[in-house]
Amino acid sequence: MSRKVAVIATGFTGQQHTEAIRRIPGNEVAALVDANPEALKAKAKALGVAKAYTDYKQMIEEIHPDVIHNCTPNGLHYEINKYVMEQGIHIYCEKPLAITVEQGEELAEIAEKKHVAAGVNFNYRNNAIVQEMKERVQNGSAGRIFHVTGQYFQDWMMLDTDYNWRLTSDMGGASRTIADIGSHWFDTAQYVMGKKIVSVRASVLTVHPFRKKPAKAAETFQKASSDNYQLVPIESEDAAFVQVKFEDGTFGTVNLSQVIGGHLNDLRLEIAGEKCSMEWRQENPDYLSIGTRELGTQIIRSAPGTLSGDAVRYATLPGGHPVAWTDALRNGIREYYTSIEKGTFGQAGQSYATFADGVQIMKLVEACMKSAKTGAWVDLS
Structure with missing residues (x-):
């Protein structure tokens, strides 16, 4: 008997x-x-779904x-x-869980109380090469970790005519670039390291203090077609520069921007270890660059025969058959449904991000915004 699943919102992400x-x-x-x-x-009609509702409660x-x-x-x-959770229904949510940390904490408590599977979509951790990086950090192949670096660059907010609901505090929250893309980097870095970030120091930049809001809204990553605009003040950040400290004392840095031309979805994570460095770029998800002093840079491709440990089951295609963003998304959702099937979703150490993980990321974003105001390091309480 199949599980009945409903999807709320039919924009880019909902599709x-x-x-x-359906691939699971x-x-x-x-x-x-x-x-x-x-x-x-x-x-x-386009997706071939028989029932459609404008009211999720009615559905x-x-x-x-x-x-x-x-x-x-x-x-x-x-x-x-x-x-949804108060009705005893399992929930898989796009990040963030809510607008405030307090709301997120309440949701995590409800998930535990109602004993429902509550997952949040941080999909990059579910790429096979990211899993391989985690394996190599955990099994000591990289040696002692010196530091972590990275970036997440996009250009879809580069022009003052670029506008989206994420720009408004009531819909998007107090932070934009850090919350929208920095959160993904934080989750991926923490997952690979097997350590939480406990302290941050951040600077933020808003390059367009005013933007031109079109009369007709556009979906995420799409351009508005209307020539009629309203000038709107912008409070959220277009770019951010963040230093992080992991719980084992390892330091890291990440640069974040949604206004850097020519970068579409350029997430990069690099781990510097005493035995080697490892670099992964989301736009080339099948490749892991491994650097050593003796041999220079070597490239490992995602394939069942080249990956190790638990990473193998994330390589769903033979070598030479490129995987994509959609495969990482599917992998995470697959892990979520597997935990429902096995009844293990209440246990710690899930491979997908739980609501508890989502709350911790929200606290990181909040700490970054506090640091941006004071210029000081902010510890997560």
């Missing part, structure tokens, strides 16, 4: 979740939900789904996540 769910045996996308009836009708009452994927804008996450 990707729908397709990923035992799941049926039974319904889509979107507040925009015109978009909902078109997306339901829950009528079809009683086993799992719900929450792909709505950030400002709607808390209300929906809370209601």
